[in-house]
Amino acid sequence: MSGYFKELFSGTKSLAVGLGITFRYMVKPVVTLQYPHESLQMTPRFRGHIELIPNEETGEPNCVVCGMCQKACPSNCISLAGEKVDGVKGKVLTKYILNFTTCSLCGMCVESCKFNAITFSKEYNLAGPSREAYVFDLKKRLEDKKQ
Amino acid sequence: MSDLARSQNQETFVLNLGPQHPATHGVLRVKLTMDGEYILRAEPVLGYIHRMHEKMGENRTWAQFMPNTGRLDYLGALSYNHGYALVVERAMGITVPERAEYLRVITVELNRIASHLLWFGAFVLDLGGFTPLLYAFDDREKILDLLESVTGSRLTFCYFRFGGLYNDVDDDFITGSRAFIKRLRSRMPDYHNLVTNNIIMIKRLKDVGLISAEMCRKYGATGPVLRGSGVDFDIRKNEPYSVYSEFDFDIPVYHECDSMARYMVRMDEIEQSLRIIEQALDKLPEGPVMAEKVPKIIKAPKGDYYAAVEAARGTFGIRVVSDGTNTPYRLKLRSPTYSNLSLYEEASQGMLLADALALMGSLDLVIPEIDR
Numbered sequence: 001m002s003g004y005f006k007e008l009f010s011g012t013k014s015l016a017v018g019l020g021i022t023f024r025y026m027v028k029p030v031v032t033l034q035y036p037h038e039s040l041q042m043t044p045r046f047r048g049h050i051e052l053i054p055n056e057e058t059g060e061p062n063c064v065v066c067g068m069c070q071k072a073c074p075s076n077c078i079s080l081a082g083e084k085v086d087g088v089k090g091k092v093l094t095k096y097i098l099n100f101t102t103c104s105l106c107g108m109c110v111e112s113c114k115f116n117a118i119t120f121s122k123e124y125n126l127a128g129p130s131r132e133a134y135v136f137d138l139k140k141r142l143e144d145k146k147q
Numbered sequence: 148m149s150d151l152a153r154s155q156n157q158e159t160f161v162l163n164l165g166p167q168h169p170a171t172h173g174v175l176r177v178k179l180t181m182d183g184e185y186i187l188r189a190e191p192v193l194g195y196i197h198r199m200h201e202k203m204g205e206n207r208t209w210a211q212f213m214p215n216t217g218r219l220d221y222l223g224a225l226s227y228n229h230g231y232a233l234v235v236e237r238a239m240g241i242t243v244p245e246r247a248e249y250l251r252v253i254t255v256e257l258n259r260i261a262s263h264l265l266w267f268g269a270f271v272l273d274l275g276g277f278t279p280l281l282y283a284f285d286d287r288e289k290i291l292d293l294l295e296s297v298t299g300s301r302l303t304f305c306y307f308r309f310g311g312l313y314n315d316v317d318d319d320f321i322t323g324s325r326a327f328i329k330r331l332r333s334r335m336p337d338y339h340n341l342v343t344n345n346i347i348m349i350k351r352l353k354d355v356g357l358i359s360a361e362m363c364r365k366y367g368a369t370g371p372v373l374r375g376s377g378v379d380f381d382i383r384k385n386e387p388y389s390v391y392s393e394f395d396f397d398i399p400v401y402h403e404c405d406s407m408a409r410y411m412v413r414m415d416e417i418e419q420s421l422r423i424i425e426q427a428l429d430k431l432p433e434g435p436v437m438a439e440k441v442p443k444i445i446k447a448p449k450g451d452y453y454a455a456v457e458a459a460r461g462t463f464g465i466r467v468v469s470d471g472t473n474t475p476y477r478l479k480l481r482s483p484t485y486s487n488l489s490l491y492e493e494a495s496q497g498m499l500l501a502d503a504l505a506l507m508g509s510l511d512l513v514i515p516e517i518d519r
Contacts, residue, residue, distance in 0.1 A: 011346030018341045022278055031285050043292075045314070047299035074211035106214035106305045107313070120299065 039125075047105045048121040050098060052142045059146060061139065063117035065091040069109035075102040078109060093139060100126075100134040159187060162500075166195045170273050170504045173514030175488075177507075179500070186503050189495045191488055193518050200519040204467075204478035209235055209445040210309070212478070217303040219482060220516040222265055225251075225258040225294075226458035228307040230465045233388060234454035235309045238447035238469060247311040247436040248390045253324065253427045254294060254306065256420040260331070261290040262459035263413045263420075266511045270410070271342055273508040274351055279342050286331055293323050309445060310438030324428060328421050335418065343414065352407035356506030358494050359404055366493075367486040370461025371416065372510060375409035377402035382457040394426045406509040413511070446473050460484050460511050482516045 033040065042048070052061045065082030077099040082091035110118055128134055165176040174195035180188040200219060204212045216231045217224035229251060236243060243251075268283035291301045297316050298306040306313050342348055358368070360376045373380055381398045383391040399415035401408035447469035455464040461483025468477040487510045495503040 007346075014344045014346045018345055021337050021341045025282070031288075043296045043299075045296060045299040072211075074207050074214055104214045104218075104303070105300060107299065108211065108214070111313070 042122040042124060046120065046122055046124070047107055048123045049100050049103060049105070049126075049136065050109060050118045050138070051121045052093075052096060052138050053117055053119050054142060054146070061093045061096070061117060061142060062115050063093045063096065064115050065093055066115070068112040068114065069118060072108040072112035074106065074108060075104060077102045096138040098136045098138055100136055101131060166192075170507065171514070172269060172512060175512065175514050175517070177491075179503075181500070184499050184501075186495050186498050186500060189492050189503065191491060195518065196515055197518045198515075201478050201480060204475055206474065208473050209447065209475065212475070213307070214303070214305045217305050218515065219480065219519050220262075220458060220460065220463075220484075220513050221302055222513055223258050223262040223459035224302065224304040225255045225306060226456050227463060228304060229255055229389070230454055230456040230458070230463050232307040232309055233456065234452050234465050234467055235445065235447060237454055238450065238452040238467065239309065239442075239445065241310045241438050241441055243311055243438055244435050245390070245432050246315075246434040247438075249427050249431050250312055250316060250436065251307060252389055252391065252394075253424050253431075254297065254304075256424045256427075257290050257294060257324070257327075258304070259459045260417050260420050261287045261294075263417050264290075266413060266459075267338070267342075270508040270511075271348070274348065274505060276342070276345075276348075279338070282334070282337070282341075286334060289327050289330065293320060293327060296320055296323070308437065308441075310441035312436045315436045321428060321431070324424060328425055331417070331421060335414075338414070343410075349407070351502075351505055352405060352410060352509070354403075354405050354407075355502045356406040356494065356498070356509060357404045358409075358490060362490050362493060366490040368461070368490055369483050369486065370457070370459070370511075371409050371412040372461065372487050372490075374398065374400050374412045375509075376404045382455050382462055386455065388454070388456060390427075391423075393430070394423050396422050396426075406505055409509040444473055446471060447475070455481075458483060460513065460516070461487060480519055482519060484510070484512050485517045488512055488517055 052063060054060065055062050063080070063082075065080060067080065070078045070080060079095075079097045079099075080093065081095040082093050085092045107120070110120060126134075159180055159182050162179040162181050163176065164179055165171045166174040171177065176192040176195065178190040178192060179186055200215050203215055213228065213231060216227040219227050264283040264287040268280035271279040294304065295301045297320050298304045298313065358372060358376050360373075360378050362368070363373045363376050363378065369380070377400060379398055379400045382388070384398055396419045399412050399419065401411050447467070449469055449471045451466070451468050453464060453466045455462050457463075462481070463483055464481035466477075466479040466481070467475045470476040491507065491510065495506055498506065
C-alpha cells in the first residue's frame with residue numbers, strides 16, 4: 001500500500017516538473033516565423049533550381065553548349081541546344097530547358113560545368129498550377145531578368 | 148498464453164492499420180488480427196513506396212547514384228552517403244584526406260542527432276504527448292541550418308563524393324557547431340525531466356514490448372534495437388571505419404529489452420554523438436577535402452565489394468558488384484529498419500494494441516528505407 005502512495009506522489013511530482021518546463025518555455029521568446037509575412041534569407045550554398053550565369057561584359061550566357069551538365073544529370077532533366085554563329089568561338093546557346101519536375105537538386109550539373117555557366121538560384125517559393133509550369137526555359141528567364 | 152489459445156476458437160477480427168496512418172510514419176500497412184484489444188497476429192505489408200533504387204543503381208553511373216542514397220533514409224541521409232562513398236572508395240582504392248574524414252564524421256554525427264531528435268518527438272507524439280515534439284524540432288532546426296550552410300540542402304543531402312567532400316566548411320560552421328553542442332547539452336536535462344521521468348511515459352514503456360537478444364539475432368536487427376536488448380554491437384566500435392577509432396566515446400547498452408531501453412539507448416546516443424563532434428572539432432586538421440587522384444569517370448575494377456556503416460537506425464550495408472564498366476553490375480542495399488520491422492510480428496504477439504504501437508514507435512521505422 002505504501003508503494004502505491006509513494007508512486008502516486010512521485011508520479012504527480014514528475015507531472016508537475018514537466019508542467020514547470022512547459023511554463024518556462026511559454027514565457028521564452030518565440031522561435032517560429034510568420035512565414036508568408038516574414039521569410040528567411042537562404043544561405044549562400046543553398047541549392048535551388050539552376051540558372052544561367054550571364055557574361056559580365058556581353059550579358060549573354062557563359063554557356064558554350066558542351067553538354068557536360070546534360071551528361072552528368074542522373075534524371076535527364078536538362079536539354080540544351082546551340083548553333084554556330086559567325087565571329088563567335090564555339091557554339092552559342094539557343095535553348096536551355098530544365099525539367100524541374102524530375103530534378104533532385106543533387107548539384108551534379110553545376111559541379112560538372114567547367115565554364116562557370118550555371119549556378120543554383122536561391123528560389124524556394126515555388127508554386128504552379130500545372131506540370132508545365134515547372135519546365136523552365138532558363139535562357140528566357142535570363143533575358144527576362146535583364147529587362 | 149492460455150487466453151490466447153482459447154481465443155483461437157472465438158470470434159476475431161482483422162484491423163487494417165495504414166497504409167495511411169499517423170502512427171506508422173509513412174506508407175506502411177499492418178494487417179492486425181485482433182481478439183478484442185489484443186493482437187493475435189500483426190502482418191506488415193510492404194511495397195507501397197517501392198522505387199527500385201537498386202535497379203536504378205544498375206542503370207546510372209557510379210557518381211549518379213549518390214543522390215539516391217540520400218533518399219533511402221531521408222532522416223539520416225549522410226550516413227547513407229557515407230556508406231556508398233566508402234564502398235566505391237574501397238573498390239577504387241582511393242584514400243580520403245584526413246580533413247574530409249573528420250568533416251564526414253562531424254556531419255554524420257550531427258545528422259544522427261537530428262534523426263534521433265525527430266524520432267524522440269515523433270515517438271512521444273505516438274504516445275500522446277505533443278509538446279516535446281516542438282522542443283525537439285526547435286533543436287533539430289538548428290542542425291538543419293548548420294548542415295544547410297555546408298551541404299546546400301536540408302534533408303536529402305548529397306554531400307560526400309568519392310575521395311572527399313563536395314566543399315569545405317567555413318568558420319561559421321565550426322563556431323555554430325560548438326554553440327549547438329552547448330545548447331543541446333543544456334536542453335537534455337529538460338528532455339529528461341519532461342519525458343524520461345514522466346510517470347505516464349514510464350508506465351507506457353517499462354516492461355512493455357520485450358525484444359530479446361535472441362530475437363534480434365534471428366531477424367538481424369541492429370542499431371538501438373539490438374543495443375536495447377543488451378548486445379554491445381556498433382559498427383563504429385566493432386569494425387571502425389573512417390576515423391571513428393580516434394575518438395573516445397561509449398556505446399550505450401541497456402539490458403531491459405523493453406521499449407524504455409530502446410528509448411534510453413537513443414537518448415544516450417545523442418550525448419555520445421555530441422562527444423564525438425566535440426573531439427572532432429578540436430582535432431580538425433587543415434588540408435584539402437578532396438583526394439587528388441580521383442578519375443573523372445569512375446570505373447571500379449572488376450570485383451565484389453562491401454561496406455557497412457552505423458546509421459541512426461542500425462547497420463547500413465551496401466554491396467556492389469562491378470564488371471569494370473562505368474555502371475555497377477549489381478548494387479544491393481541492406482537497410483537496418485527492414486530487419487528491425489521483421490521482428491515486429493513475433494514481438495507484438497499477444498500485446499495490447501496501444502502497446503504494440505508504442506513498440507512500433509520504439510523501432511524507429513523509416514518506410515522509404517524499408518521499401519527502397
